[in-house]
Amino acid sequence: MLDDRKKKILQAIIDEYINTAEPVSSGTIAEKYNLDCSSATIRNEMVELEKSGYLDKPHTSSGRVPSAQGYRFYVNELIKEDNISLEEIKYIQSKLETKVNEIEELTKIATNTLSEVTHYTSVAVGPKANLQNIEEVKFVLLGSRMLMAVILTDTGIVKETIIKFDEDITEEQVNILNNLFNSKLKGKPLEAIDKPLEEYIFSEMHQSLNVIKPVMLQLERAIREEDQLYLEGANKSFELPEFKSLEVAKNFINLLDTKEVMLDLLNTGFAQDINVYIGDENENEKLKDFSIITFKHRYQDKDLGTIGIIGPKRMDYSKVISVMKYISKKLNGK
């Protein structure tokens, strides 16, 4: 375990590095941070911190840089008090007070605010389909050959999809659909719209209802449709010095453009309120230069999706975590 002074030195190095993005020398620490010892002592401690894996050195005669393990220790052990100002709190409050009619809207506002306050790129994704229960299904006739299916879930999320037909649909058929799907699906998870249900309906319904097949097909498609990745402030990242490296910048764009990796990450399990992924802690090679911090958007403890920040490993973890904690609390308690 690290003794008290080592902790202080590690903290000082990380704080300094987060600010300057330059390798930190023993001299700087001795000067700026009051640790009551000389640069030589700090140097000795640094050697040990490096041996234990908390620090890295770009080359022999340079200062130290935190390793992933160093950041991890910092996040787990060294961040104690909240790092959020009164102005920030007020700003977040005012943003989250906006009246919205759809929850997705609120997720977007929160994501937006998060990016504005932290100055990092933020991302969001809606709740997983398998976590939502169907509250109501409504079919609406549009014109004479288009049907809109609207599914209201218990999270308040509304999914709509449209089905086109080659022949006219009657009001009666719409009624049958409404009755059928509501009686079969109310209270069930979204995933209950599946092949077995389709087969069940077909065996049960003796009259041939040839509208059902396309309806089922389209509903299934709508449910399993790839999640949307909402992105805010991608340009903010490009102001950071680590994005001077073309390699890093390209990886970043790729990561966000492919979406897949990000969606995976945002959808993974949540032990704590706030989840921190530091660089190569993620097995995925593409993430090795970045850190991602996420939290679940909950309202009255119902899962409404995930919101996150992506940035360089040298991230202001304490600020991001504080801001997230506050936003998360506000969203849930509203």
Next chain:
Amino acid sequence: MLDDRKKKILQAIIDEYINTAEPVSSGTIAEKYNLDCSSATIRNEMVELEKSGYLDKPHTSSGRVPSAQGYRFYVNELIKEDNISLEEIKYIQSKLETKVNEIEELTKIATNTLSEVTHYTSVAVGPKANLQNIEEVKFVLLGSRMLMAVILTDTGIVKETIIKFDEDITEEQVNILNNLFNSKLKGKPLEAIDKPLEEYIFSEMHQSLNVIKPVMLQLERAIREEDQLYLEGANKSFELPEFKSLEVAKNFINLLDTKEVMLDLLNTGFAQDINVYIGDENENEKLKDFSIITFKHRYQDKDLGTIGIIGPKRMDYSKVISVMKYISKKLNGK
């Protein structure tokens, strides 16, 4: 006007530059392109082409590079035949055959295909609200305190929006809304949902219908809501040599992240089928390093939005234009 040989040389230089991204020397042209003259002659011609503004020179002892004017001449006068392969045609066909229920879906597929075939970043935006007429308005009750308004337009676009209330809504109120809005709005442009209409309704309806105010408010919001910019293949641009320059890369990200400039451009008037904007032809400073080529997504000559390509000025105009022409024709004739 340019004589025949000058045209050929200009074409050769542009073709070569599009391929290599390096300033083109008189020697290369003399070697690779059969113009039956020596590099010295080509050099003489180049001097004149530069004087007339078709070519630029990065520095005294370097080869030539096309100027914006050069590209413009190339696009207007030199591109003659289609530059699209059988495989590409087949691929596009197969992609556009996908059955879709919503037109937005088709726009996305086309945008996607365009990016895949050309290897550039593509963008799309839906049709302007003021160009669409209302065909039908339907209000659907979700639960007891949520109302979903669905607007079907003559372009087949469906807009939905949700309105929440603090008290229960009755089926009767829903019926009144349906009758009222359909009788007032059928055949009118989307923009007819405005303040004057609201005032008219209020003066006409003597019974106090306190549901109407929030409905109108939300409908207006939905109509005027900022257009969505759909983006595909942003990472493809980052493979191009011009994006080695951090400055250019940052401008690109900014351009797409801000959306505003792109939306403006995609929504501007259309003289021809295909519109080409080359570098600083756009007054906007942010566009000076890029070229944008757009076309209207039309189906049976109805306007369904705009699709475009954004890339460096050194773009394969002939390929992009050919592919766009083909996609455009396919979309319209389907």
Next chain:
DNA sequence: ATTAGCACTCTTGCTTCTTGACTGCTAAAC
């Protein structure tokens, strides 16, 4: 255990030089 002092290392920025790719011009050839 701490620290002053110093030799050693390595980056960074600066010059200088060389190489090579092009051009533009001139004068001869067609």
Next chain:
DNA sequence: GTTTAGCAGTCAAGAAGCAAGAGTGCTAAT
């Protein structure tokens, strides 16, 4: 009057060398 061979002149880009500066690690004194 074109066209072209030939050649001097220009400039970018890369290599090499050098000096300065920042930082470390070690040793010996405190």
